[in-house]
Amino acid sequence: MSPQPDDDPLTLAIQPPPDETPEQRQIREAAEAEAKRVSDEIDEQIKKEKELSSKKRKPVKLLLLGQSESGKTATLKNFQLTYARREWSEELSSWRAVIFLNLVRNANEILEHMVAEMADLPYPRYPENDSTEDLVLRPAKTLPPLKFKEKHKQLRIRLSPLQEVQRGLEEQLGAASTEIYASTPTSAAPFHDADSSGRRAPTEFSINSSNGWKSALDKFRKAPGSRPETSNGTAKFSKDSEEEIAEIIANCREDIKSLWEDSIVKEVLSRRKARIEDAPGFFLNDTDRIAAQTYMPTDDDVIRARLRTLGVQEYRFIFDHGRAVGQEWRLYDVGGTRSSRAAWYPYFDDVDAIIFLAPISPFDEKLSEDRRVNRLEDSYLLWKSVCSCKLLARTQIILFLNKCDLLQAKLQRGIRIRDSVPSFGDRKNDLSTATKYFQQHFKEIARQYSPVQRPFYVHLTSVIDTKSTAVTLGAVEESILREHLRRADLM
Numbered sequence: 001m002s003p004q005p006d007d008d009p010l011t012l013a014i015q016p017p018p019d020e021t022p023e024q025r026q027i028r029e030a031a032e033a034e035a036k037r038v039s040d041e042i043d044e045q046i047k048k049e050k051e052l053s054s055k056k057r058k059p060v061k062l063l064l065l066g067q068s069e070s071g072k073t074a075t076l077k078n079f080q081l082t083y084a085r086r087e088w089s090e091e092l093s094s095w096r097a098v099i100f101l102n103l104v105r106n107a108n109e110i111l112e113h114m115v116a117e118m119a120d121l122p123y124p125r126y127p128e129n130d131s132t133e134d135l136v137l138r139p140a141k142t143l144p145p146l147k148f149k150e151k152h153k154q155l156r157i158r159l160s161p162l163q164e165v166q167r168g169l170e171e172q173l174g175a176a177s178t179e180i181y182a183s184t185p186t187s188a189a190p191f192h193d194a195d196s197s198g199r200r201a202p203t204e205f206s207i208n209s210s211n212g213w214k215s216a217l218d219k220f221r222k223a224p225g226s227r228p229e230t231s232n233g234t235a236k237f238s239k240d241s242e243e244e245i246a247e248i249i250a251n252c253r254e255d256i257k258s259l260w261e262d263s264i265v266k267e268v269l270s271r272r273k274a275r276i277e278d279a280p281g282f283f284l285n286d287t288d289r290i291a292a293q294t295y296m297p298t299d300d301d302v303i304r305a306r307l308r309t310l311g312v313q314e315y316r317f318i319f320d321h322g323r324a325v326g327q328e329w330r331l332y333d334v335g336g337t338r339s340s341r342a343a344w345y346p347y348f349d350d351v352d353a354i355i356f357l358a359p360i361s362p363f364d365e366k367l368s369e370d371r372r373v374n375r376l377e378d379s380y381l382l383w384k385s386v387c388s389c390k391l392l393a394r395t396q397i398i399l400f401l402n403k404c405d406l407l408q409a410k411l412q413r414g415i416r417i418r419d420s421v422p423s424f425g426d427r428k429n430d431l432s433t434a435t436k437y438f439q440q441h442f443k444e445i446a447r448q449y450s451p452v453q454r455p456f457y458v459h460l461t462s463v464i465d466t467k468s469t470a471v472t473l474g475a476v477e478e479s480i481l482r483e484h485l486r487r488a489d490l491m
């Protein structure tokens, strides 16, 4: 039998005494009201703290934008290296195949130039409407022929297995492992049309986890022992193909080094204006280390490895230290070629911040996908479109003027900016003047085209330098987090 209300010990305990005087009753009721007020206040405080912590827990969304080869993926890798060490370490070994491919490609490219020079083939010509003077190439014959020796023929024969290795690796790593050289001309910002018409770009361009470097690496990892088929259907690499590839490359080590160090080969490259050392994924100065069966990639190798991003890739990290420890960040890394940019627009919605990468070293280079377009000019156009995009009007944009190391090296070689950028005029041709000049140009575009004025955040970077990039990312992290919380408060 359940107790009657009057018998309940708790009810009995809190009941006012039967002989309570009116004064005692007043005091008791006041005390009860005060206790309730304190209790309500505590409840309210708990509710607010819960709300704040759920706002904090909302993932920070960060989009990496910029033309192809601007350093978006390299920046993403720096984030992972700095804030998610465990995942980074787990992935390190998967990059071995990509680095092998980069090195092998370096060697094959030199061989191609050497063979062309031996056969006295004319130098490649770029389209008629290409206006850069240094690309107007002469036929090989105008210079005295180079004195190739037996050694060069031997190198060509002994290094021929590297062609098969390159094909095998490209097949296994998929489309991300090859660059786009020419595509149908597209505008700098094909997403712009979606913005102005108020329509969203088609969503089939959204995250496609079956492409991009992450899945390229996964494919390779899942395929130990697989037999990649060559174009004629024969299986070229048996057993553990990566180990077999490592062995072939290790056997070619001395020849690769000898090719790269040869003075006639250097002259070939100079005549053909092939600056392999400035191109993405250059590893020929590390042949000793990489062309070894026991080779394992270092942090720096992975940052310098080149694998093109396809589509849009999402990476989720829980930051393992720093101010944002425990906070989830979602980084979106996009493919930067002109034809990939239509896929960006759906990601502009609800993004906390954008890091825009503009490489400033290629002021005298053309886009590989459209050889009529100067790379710096393309970055200006893209920056203008991003700054003027209405959907991004209130989004924090951080500009990285990247590849400062390569710019420095170029200027030291005596390449004059004003030859490619006439408006640079008679300014001093040094790093500090050049970076100030480019920075001013980007700042002016932001001021002129942003629908709502916003602070101009800029960093001079060389994102292959992991130490200095970690410091930059520290500042970026703080500023993005502050903005993230401010936005959360407004919601």
Ligand SMILES: Nc1nc2c(ncn2[C@@H]2O[C@H](COP(=O)(O)OP(=O)(O)OP(=O)(O)O)[C@@H](O)[C@H]2O)c(=O)[nH]1
Residues within 6 Å of the ligand: 066, 067, 068, 069, 070, 071, 072, 073, 074, 075, 280, 281, 282, 303, 304, 305, 306, 307, 308, 309, 310, 334, 335, 336, 337, 402, 403, 404, 405, 406, 461, 462, 463, 464
């Ligand atoms: N020397 C130097 N190399 C850099 C720098 N930033 C990036 N790279 C290298 O340039 C190459 C291209 O960089 P990625 O990060 O792959 O370029 P991306 O912007 O992701 O290019 P897409 O995926 O094609 O859009 C890689 O090999 C990088 O290691 C830099 O500041 N200095």
Ligand SMILES: [Mg+2]
Residues within 6 Å of the ligand: 072, 073, 074, 307, 308, 309, 333, 334, 335
């Ligand atoms: Mg990329």
